[in-house]
Amino acid sequence: MRTLDVRDLTVAYGAISAVRSASFTAAAGKITAVVGANGAGKTTVLNAISGLRDVRAGRIDMDGQDIGALPPHERVRAGIAQVPEGRRLFGRMTVAENLEIGAFVRQDRAKVRQDIERILVLFPRLKERYRQLAGTLSGGEQQMVAMGRAMMADPSVLLLDEPTMGLAPQIVDLVLEAVQAINAQGVTVLLVEQNAYRALEIADQAFVLETGEVTLSGSGEELLSHPRVRSAYLGHDA
Amino acid sequence: MSFNVVTSSFRVVRREREAGAEALRIGLIAGVAAVLFCLIGAYVALDKRDVVEGVASFAAVALAAIALVAGYTSAATANRQGRTPRRAVLLAGGAGLAVGACLALMVLATTNLGIRTILVAASPALVRALTFGTTAGSSGQIFLLLAAGFGLGAIGGALATLVPERLRRAIIRGVFVVIFAGLFRDVFFSIASNLPGGVDRMIYGSAGIRLWPAILLFAAVVAWTILRAAAGKPSAARTGGRSKLSIVLLVATVLVLPLITSDFVAQVAMLVALYMLMGMGLNIELGLAGLVDLGFVAFFAVGAYTVALLCSNGPLAIADVSFWVALPVAIVLAAVSGLVFGLPVLRVRGDYLAMATLGLGEIVRVLVLSDALAPVLGGSQGIIEIDRPVLAGISLNTPAELYYLALILAGAVAFISWRLQHARIGRAWLAIREDEDVAQALGIDPVASKLVAYSVGAAFAGAAGAVFAVLVGSVFPHSFQLLVSINVLAILVIGGLGSLPGVLVGAMVLIGLPELLREFGEFRYLFYGVALVAMMHIRPEGLWPAESTKREMADA
Numbered sequence: 001m002r003t004l005d006v007r008d009l010t011v012a013y014g015a016i017s018a019v020r021s022a023s024f025t026a027a028a029g030k031i032t033a034v035v036g037a038n039g040a041g042k043t044t045v046l047n048a049i050s051g052l053r054d055v056r057a058g059r060i061d062m063d064g065q066d067i068g069a070l071p072p073h074e075r076v077r078a079g080i081a082q083v084p085e086g087r088r089l090f091g092r093m094t095v096a097e098n099l100e101i102g103a104f105v106r107q108d109r110a111k112v113r114q115d116i117e118r119i120l121v122l123f124p125r126l127k128e129r130y131r132q133l134a135g136t137l138s139g140g141e142q143q144m145v146a147m148g149r150a151m152m153a154d155p156s157v158l159l160l161d162e163p164t165m166g167l168a169p170q171i172v173d174l175v176l177e178a179v180q181a182i183n184a185q186g187v188t189v190l191l192v193e194q195n196a197y198r199a200l201e202i203a204d205q206a207f208v209l210e211t212g213e214v215t216l217s218g219s220g221e222e223l224l225s226h227p228r229v230r231s232a233y234l235g236h237d238a
Numbered sequence: 239m240s241f242n243v244v245t246s247s248f249r250v251v252r253r254e255r256e257a258g259a260e261a262l263r264i265g266l267i268a269g270v271a272a273v274l275f276c277l278i279g280a281y282v283a284l285d286k287r288d289v290v291e292g293v294a295s296f297a298a299v300a301l302a303a304i305a306l307v308a309g310y311t312s313a314a315t316a317n318r319q320g321r322t323p324r325r326a327v328l329l330a331g332g333a334g335l336a337v338g339a340c341l342a343l344m345v346l347a348t349t350n351l352g353i354r355t356i357l358v359a360a361s362p363a364l365v366r367a368l369t370f371g372t373t374a375g376s377s378g379q380i381f382l383l384l385a386a387g388f389g390l391g392a393i394g395g396a397l398a399t400l401v402p403e404r405l406r407r408a409i410i411r412g413v414f415v416v417i418f419a420g421l422f423r424d425v426f427f428s429i430a431s432n433l434p435g436g437v438d439r440m441i442y443g444s445a446g447i448r449l450w451p452a453i454l455l456f457a458a459v460v461a462w463t464i465l466r467a468a469a470g471k472p473s474a475a476r477t478g479g480r481s482k483l484s485i486v487l488l489v490a491t492v493l494v495l496p497l498i499t500s501d502f503v504a505q506v507a508m509l510v511a512l513y514m515l516m517g518m519g520l521n522i523e524l525g526l527a528g529l530v531d532l533g534f535v536a537f538f539a540v541g542a543y544t545v546a547l548l549c550s551n552g553p554l555a556i557a558d559v560s561f562w563v564a565l566p567v568a569i570v571l572a573a574v575s576g577l578v579f580g581l582p583v584l585r586v587r588g589d590y591l592a593m594a595t596l597g598l599g600e601i602v603r604v605l606v607l608s609d610a611l612a613p614v615l616g617g618s619q620g621i622i623e624i625d626r627p628v629l630a631g632i633s634l635n636t637p638a639e640l641y642y643l644a645l646i647l648a649g650a651v652a653f654i655s656w657r658l659q660h661a662r663i664g665r666a667w668l669a670i671r672e673d674e675d676v677a678q679a680l681g682i683d684p685v686a687s688k689l690v691a692y693s694v695g696a697a698f699a700g701a702a703g704a705v706f707a708v709l710v711g712s713v714f715p716h717s718f719q720l721l722v723s724i725n726v727l728a729i730l731v732i733g734g735l736g737s738l739p740g741v742l743v744g745a746m747v748l749i750g751l752p753e754l755l756r757e758f759g760e761f762r763y764l765f766y767g768v769a770l771v772a773m774m775h776i777r778p779e780g781l782w783p784a785e786s787t788k789r790e791m792a793d794a
């Protein structure tokens with residue numbers, strides 16, 4: 001179980017800062033939710049953590065170790081895995097091949113086999129689709145493969161970017177249950193969601209991102225009942 | 239996928255012209271194409287070579303094909319619009335007639351208007367070539383052109399509407415086989431000359447296949463195709479059974495080819511093997527890792543110049559070592575130059591990479607051409623007197639011997655390619671090609687993986703350059719033009735990106751065939767171009783696509 005600690009993170013696209021001096025912690029073994037409107041900078045934060053986006057300032061620590069200077073592929077070895085926004089599977093590869101390539105950084109063949117089995121237990125639907133091209137799967141199935149692929153790296157911190165986007169309610173349940181199951185295995189989860197209500201429901205901790213700044217934080221329950229969250233993200237009158 | 243559904247439903251919705259108007263339109267377009275074909279001088283040039291000895295020249299076949307296709311397309315349109323077959327065939331004849339009329343007009347204009355001052359190819363020679371036994375410029379010739387146009391168009395139309403699908407396929411295949419057999423007379427003739435009893439002369443005349451053998455061949459192909467279809471054998475291409483049998487046949491042909499044919503064919507085969515080497519190199523870069531490289535020829539040059547400097551007896555020689563020492567040095571140097579060039583270039587992506595590598599290729603060519611480096615590399619004078627490789631005391635001199643040298647290298651490179659493709663690095667390349675960001679987020683180091691691809695590709699090109707140097711016996715800067723890179727690229731596209739057998743097929747089609755049609759001069763590039771465009775329409779995945787491409791096309 002690893003803690004992810006982000007201090008004074010600033011990320012800019014040219015002259016515009018998409019994230020401004022954001023600080024937050026994803027506590028070890030917990031689910032931390034990030035809530036915010038479109039364009040608030042949620043994806044930018046995740047990409048900065050995984051290294052896909054260069055940061056202007058700030059520290060990204062894992063258990064006190066600064067990983068901010070590592071290139072993205074080495075952060076995977078350090079234990080960070082990302083499920084990207086929009087899934088981005090390798091559409092021309094089969095489900096099996098997508099899962100296998102998720103284990104690229106690992107050498108322990110036997111353990112990798114076991115982990116594939118575990119993912120097929122987590123998402124039984126993928127068993128029937130195992131040899132199908134990922135590009136031909138339904139949105140829900142693709143999300144399952146995307147999560148499975150990330151889990152194949154055997155991460156200690158999992159970054160999830162809007163995993164329920166565009167999914168039917170039953171599938172949303174299924175995906176979020178899987179997130180909890182993964183978390184129960186000891187994986188620290190940082191969950192970005194549009195679906196604020198569902199995210200806060202399962203989150204231990206949460207914070208609100210507004211135009212690149214962390215404006216509120218607390219436990220999931222606290223934010224669920226916070227008047228500003230209720231009016232801005234849950235569609236209730238304050 | 240969903241996109242495809244949209245486009246195909248568009249196709250259905252698109253309003254089609256009425257069949258008669260469409261036939262006229264097709265006929266006129268085809269007619270203009272036929273006239274252009276004549277006026278650029280292609281007809282006269284291609285008329286020198288017979289497909290069927292004394293019956294049909296290649297030029298005549300090409301013109302006939304234009305009328306046939308016009309008829310076929312018109313009839314198919316009429317058929318779709320529910321016209322009766324008779325009417326469809328009539329319309330097809332009309333389309334063919336339009337082609338004939340265009341040609342007739344051209345003949346009339348050539349004989350009566352003296353348009354030759356503007357159009358050099360509108361010459362008496364052209365008119366004579368188009369007489370087919372009538373008198374040049376006579377009304378007989380005009381009538382013949384019109385009648386032949388109508389007849390061919392109608393035949394094309396009948397093929398489209400009256401002939402059942404199976405028979406049609408068989409006939410088309412038969413025609414193609416005969417054309418192929420006639421056009422590549424030199425190859426088959428030299429193979430047949432190994433047979434006793436003057437079989438070669440019985441089958442082939444001096445310019446093409448003889449009439450009776452052509453008819454027999456056609457009948458045999460048609461009969462075989464129909465019988466096979468009747469026996470219920472699914473088409474091999476569909477079962478994938480093609481791969482095994484065709485690979486065996488291909489390998490067998492490749493192994494014995496230079497032994498049973500002429501030196502000329504062996505020489506062509508050698509060139510094909512050389513381009514295969516390069517093709518497999520670029521296949522690693524482009525086919526597997528997705529790196530567009532238009533400067534590929536640079537590494538070919540590094541390999542060639544290394545061997546030249548090391549194996550030459552000329553004034554520029556720096557060491558007089560054997561080819562077997564120089565070859566590994568050339569390969570290593572090419573790989574290293576791949577690394578050195580790769581470092582700055584590979585951080586750019588996509589289109590910019592194409593431009594950067596293009597520049598790189600040109601830099602190398604300019605360097606070897608430059609006066610500054612002339613004392614070392616010979617400038618435009620090149621490096622001459624390169625020793626042939628010596629194996630067990632025998633100097634490899636004949637085209638066949640050098641062919642086997644190139645072939646063995648190609649085999650080794652194919653094996654290495656195949657192993658790499660299925661190794662860890664192969665999967666990394668694939669992932670980078672598909673989505674570089676995601677690949678990084680899965681722990682793949684894109685810069686390192688690309689560098690490996692780039693330098694392995696460069697090493698293969700270096701090997702090709704090394705063979706090229708001893709093959710020709712000299713190297714000159716003009717051998718390392720951009721066109722070489724483009725040719726290699728075209729081989730991959732035609733053969734099928736990422737596919738090893740595709741490289742072989744692509745090299746044979748794009749390098750071998752045009753080389754064998756050398757006497758057509760510049761006009762063979764016309765067919766080269768037509769073939770490329772046709773390919774992109776008919777088989778965009780390539781002649782022998784990679785497994786992954788095939789899968790994608792299948793579910794699209």
Ligand SMILES: Nc1ncnc2c1ncn2[C@@H]1O[C@H](COP(=O)(O)OP(=O)(O)OP(=O)(O)O)[C@@H](O)[C@H]1O
Binds near residue numbers: 013043
């Ligand atoms: N590559 C880029 N270049 C320039 N600006 C960018 C780029 N990527 C994102 N931005 C900007 O940065 C801001 C934050 O974007 P980001 O994608 O992080 O938002 P988000 O919170 O993930 O939004 P959403 O909920 O819609 O996914 C936006 O204003 C966006 O326009």
Ligand SMILES: [Mg+2]
Binds near residue numbers: 044161
């Ligand atoms: Mg986002």
